[in-house]
């Protein structure tokens with residue numbers, strides 16, 4: 001027994017130095033790199049890592065406005081009561097469902113409309129500069145102003161959206177007072193806002209595809225759709241994957257637009273997870289509960305990212 | 320398989336005319352090389368035939384079909400791109416199968432065809448690899464394999480070997496030749512490399528500035544170039560040209576700046592017509608000798624060896640005939656002629672001789688060179704067309 005295992009151990013021993021030695025060697029070799037990284041590491045530690053663990057800790061306490069800085073009360077660990085409360089609240093599942101719907105609608109529209117526009121722009125050379133500028137505009141305006149502007153456009157009486165609808169013979173819609181239409185309205189605004197980012201990313205991807213691949217495919221007999229499916233999509237995958245992951249995370253966590261246009265109303269009809277958390281934290285001052293909610297959101301997104309990246313890795317990669 | 324016929328093909332890009340009327344018939348099953356310097360319109364011609372570019376004027380026939388308005392996929396051609404344009408996200412197998420899949424060929428048939436082609440192209444071990452995992456030569460074979468697996472009527476190849484190193488290029492040249500002998504598919508092969516053209520083509524079409532200069536077998540275009548461009552383009556090192564004018568009534572001769580040479584007897588008749596006119600005298604490097612003794616009574620011309628290139632089996636001598644070398648008995652009477660003055664303005668000729676490696680010449684030597692006038696060429700000074 002020992003005869004058979006020894007050669008293997010003897011073989012491995014000289015190659016693998018003790019971890020401490022390897023660590024010291026590694027540090028010596030890369031000292032300058034670490035020194036240069038230090039400021040960034042510090043900033044990240046202060047603004048990301050510390051708050052992350054702080055929130056995680058907070059999630060298991062009953063911290064709220066009354067006990068956080070109070071002389072006679074202190075926050076207590078409450079054995080996951082926050083989580084129990086969240087998961088037993090039917091409202092949570094409604095909001096989760098709406099958040100998923102909101103994310104899917106937005107990301108699908110961002111990607112498909114962004115891709116459509118990118119393909120148009122990539123083709124037509126003459127108007128490209130003009131259109132590019134016009135289409136990037138939503139991106140260049142501060143979101144607060146965008147939200148203000150759209151809130152006025154959706155005004156039932158004076159908003160241009162209704163004026164346009166009426167001018168083509170459609171009835172006026174009470175955009176911001178009907179929960180369904182309010183949800184439609186915030187979706188429209190967020191789609192409008194998100195298209196330029198996807199368009200720019202996809203346009204960049206499209207421009208890196210050599211026209212020869214399309215020509216080869218044409219000679220091979222590919223129709224326009226087959227070229228899109230078999231050439232464009234695989235070539236765009238390396239840019240689409242991170243763009244979709246980022247877009248999903250941003251949209252899932254997008255507080256600004258909904259908060260600025262509807263504050264989650266009317267009647268919680270446009271509430272998504274982050275607006276709900278925001279309300280719990282800054283309107284109801286339930287810090288522990290909000291932290292637990294945030295942890296849940298974080299875990300949902302983490303699972304999504306892991307699955308998505310795994311699913312799109314491998315087959316069809318282009319370098 | 321099919322004949323390819325181009326009828327007065329014109330292609331403009333914006334205001335620039337790139338192809339200025341190409342008339343060309345490529346017989347069924349022939350391997351034709353389209354040869355010309357970079358930018359002369361070879362790729363454009365191929366792209367027009369493939370349907371990747373729209374014809375400005377003229378007609379294209381493949382077989383007896385006029386294909387001007389047919390999209391690429393209906394023309395039944397395959398093209399090997401200069402950069403290969405292999406789909407990087409597909410395996411070798413899928414690259415070759417793509418065209419067949421799109422044409423809805425049965426799965427078993429695709430499999431059988433791809434495997435047979437892979438066997439022929441020696442690609443069987445690489446079928447599961449992606450193009451980036453292959454060497455340049457293997458990629459090239461995939462590109463050719465992708466073209467032949469569909470069994471098209473016409474192959475178009477745009478400088479397919481230009482990305483390979485010299486040795487591999489020679490090897491692939493032979494393989495392509497063999498492949499054509501086996502498949503007998505009409506092939507149009509584009510290259511700017513005249514060596515490649517000479518060794519590959521049954522027929523060479525020489526193009527320059529959007530115009531076909533000459534079409535013929537390698538031997539014919541080498542020995543009987545139709546004009547000065549072809550003469551200078553085919554052959555390496557290229558043909559030497561000397562500006563000259565024709566003088567002498569009964570026995571015309573070429574008057575160069577610093578020497579003169581008689582017109583060969585069989586061409587006297589035609590050259591008399593050029594009396595007093597500017598021409599270019601052309602002679603290939605291998606038709607110049609530097610032997611000290613000459614049994615055939617050729618006229619010696621003095622020249623200095625500027626550079627000597629030893630290539631093993633032969634030597635290239637870069638020669639110059641200095642002004643002092645000029646010895647002409649009738650100099651005084653010619654000295655007044657305008658033409659002569661013009662020639663004298665640029666008296667030094669430089670030219671190349673390809674000689675036996677045993678030749679004793681050294682760099683810096685003044686040697687006596689002799690021209691094999693039977694093999695000389697003459698070109699019209701204005702039109703540059705060959706006179707003989």
Ligand SMILES: Nc1ncnc2c1ncn2[C@@H]1O[C@H](COP(=O)(O)OP(=O)(O)O)[C@@H](O)[C@H]1O
Pocket residue numbers: 332337355356357358359360361362363364
């Ligand atoms: N799409 C195009 N637009 C404008 N000019 C072009 C285009 N394609 C080719 N040309 C021009 O046409 C000429 C011939 O090009 P090409 O056929 O590629 O030459 P070759 O293949 O013989 O090197 C070149 O001067 C090139 O700049």
Ligand SMILES: [Mg+2]
Pocket residue numbers: 358361362363477
């Ligand atoms: Mg070219």
